Amino acid sequence: MDLNFTKEEIAFRDEARHFFRTAIPESIRAKVAEGEGLTRDDMITAQRILNARGWATPNWPVEWGGQDWSPVQVYLYQDEMQQANCPSPIAFNTSMVGPVIAQFGNEEMKRRFLPATANADIFWCQGFSEPGSGSDLASLRTKAERKGDKYIVNGQKIWTTLAQYADWIFCLVRTDPAAKQQEGISFLLIDMKTPGITVRPIVTMDGGREVNEVFFDNVEVPAENLVGRENKGWDYAKFLLGNERTGIARVGNSKAKIARIKELAALEFAGEQPLIQNARFLEKLAAVEVELKALEMTQLRVVSDERKLEKGKQNPASSILKLKGSVIQQQLTELLMEVVGPYVMPYQREFDGKNEPIVGPEYATEAAPMYFNYRKVSIYGGSNEIQRNIIAKAILGL
């Protein structure tokens, strides 16, 4: 047992650290650190820088631009990227639809989509959830009827993150209404410019505009946009969801947040002392740090084990990464808000586009919106309650 990284691993870590902190524009990284939303251009700029080095899609097959890294390298890459407040590559592109196309798409589809997806020439969004199908995703009703060489799509998707930026959407659609729920679903790629698609924003409680409703009204989709085989979409969706096992804990992000909290706690005063010297505050923070250290060790156990596990097998410890990682992220946004104090109150998005000075310190403006926004992390991608259902069944055998 050796918890130290090898010389080669350390060299790789240092290379990644240097790259993320020099190649990605400071202005973009500052936005990530502050919790300020990124523009479409920011995301595309960052991804193209990564892609130029082959680092946007390390998890892909090598022939399509993957890196064939060891699990430890993947871990270090993610950890350094997150700690540097570098935006992760667009998840819809690189960890969702890309791997599905690479695994299940035909050669023509791969040539058509994979390079453009890696380089963010196509910005993807994900059409899974529907108003009546959240946790019970397999009950989805958006239907695609085959007519000649086309599918005709009708229905509605919801919680579609960044649909307003997207060029394309990958959708789960019902192609066989007669079949058992999971067996009548297909995985379809749809150009957002197709007539009949309407995107309507949903404003979240933090005032942000991340998620949308997407309506499909007799949308004609070429049959060649079907991924893999008809009615096998549920298998592809499961592959997609099971794909990212370790990055999901977002340990590096949480480390960056702790560094930020400590930085700000040195500037804010509670009585005579800066908050960073307040015992009660420090103990609250230390309690989260302990959980994060434990989670980091848990993640490293999973990473170290990945080399030995057969494909498809899962280390029981990996199942807790999302559950614990999401709660830790939320606790840290809570502490970040507490550090700022009364200046969390002004709702400063009010001033967007107006030439008025902000109220209070710059770092205060996003503290409360980030806290509100981060409630989502225990809901999206299968809520923590669904995670518990899955773990109870798959790991505990209940």
Added chain:
Amino acid sequence: MDFDLSEDQRLLKESVDRFITDQYGFEQRKKYMREPAGYNPAMWDQITEIGLLGLPFEDTLGGFGGGGVETAIVMEAFGRGLVLEPYFATVILGGGLLRRAAPEATLGALAPRVAGGKLKLAFGHVERHSRYDLADVTTTARKDGSGYVLNGAKSVVIHGDAADKILLTARTGGERRDRAGIGLFMVDPTSPGVARRGYPTQDGLRAAEITLDNVRVSAGDVLNDNALPLIEHVVDEAIAALCAEAVGAMQVMQDLTLEYLKTRKQFGRPIGSFQVLQHRSVDMLVALEQARSMALFAAVMAEETNPIERRKAISAAKVQIGRSARHLGQEAIQLHGGIGMTNEYAVGHYFKRVTMIDQMFGDADTHLAFLARHGGLFGRAA
């Protein structure tokens, strides 16, 4: 970076696991507890034969030079069996103190006897008002010729009644809570002026109260006259060992609870089919895996030579183990219902042991405060 065990470690694990499986079933343990000593001398002999008593010592001293990982392997298995014999007191504490704080001649003379099962040790450090502060020592050591005369008392000395020799702290100089001037002495419990009262602890182990009334200690039994930093290192190693023991005990509680959820039927079906209990057992799993991760971290960091980094890591582990064990243990009892309350059934005994572990060498809050005072684990220091 890898978490794999070496070939030697794997063999050690196999033999300790086999010992626990064969010799330390819950019903067998109940019998051992009824022995006059509160443990089974035959088991002590077996532990000796497997070679576990020599863990911390070099092979020239009859040991096998084990470190944090080897200690964790043994202690996790012992946690599964709730081992009663004075292994922790003799080897982890006593052996550790000999190795780190005693003169070479003393180590050379005593280590082979410990390794051979001929010498049981205990460590007295708690005093009436010291709580978890190792520097809060009022027991005095007055220089007397080439030796010392000790006066004072030590409380809750784990396995103090079984020990052939008791290692204890006494002040050779300085004020009550000074870090300097804390000596480490070896006392024969049968020597004049030593009174010892043994008793059972909540978890079925044993401890003793020791009082010292003008007890003469010869020069050869003065292990160190200024020992606190060395004692702290040994205590850190001991905490790492307790973390591993707690993980072993927690694993059994988790297994027992899952087994019970799958077999106990109410309302016509196994109670494990109820979602409210499923989710609670998942949270127990989370607590267990987080604790296991930190026990590993502690095992590795116990050997760290930078004392502040070492102590922060060990404190973090003790916090996690304390929190995890309390949550998992309480839930294990609750999910069992009435049967979990009984003395006859195993789960309560594991619960009692992990509860006592939290009270040893600083509870979760004490260690959290230490960690907070020293800037935490991540990011910029305070």
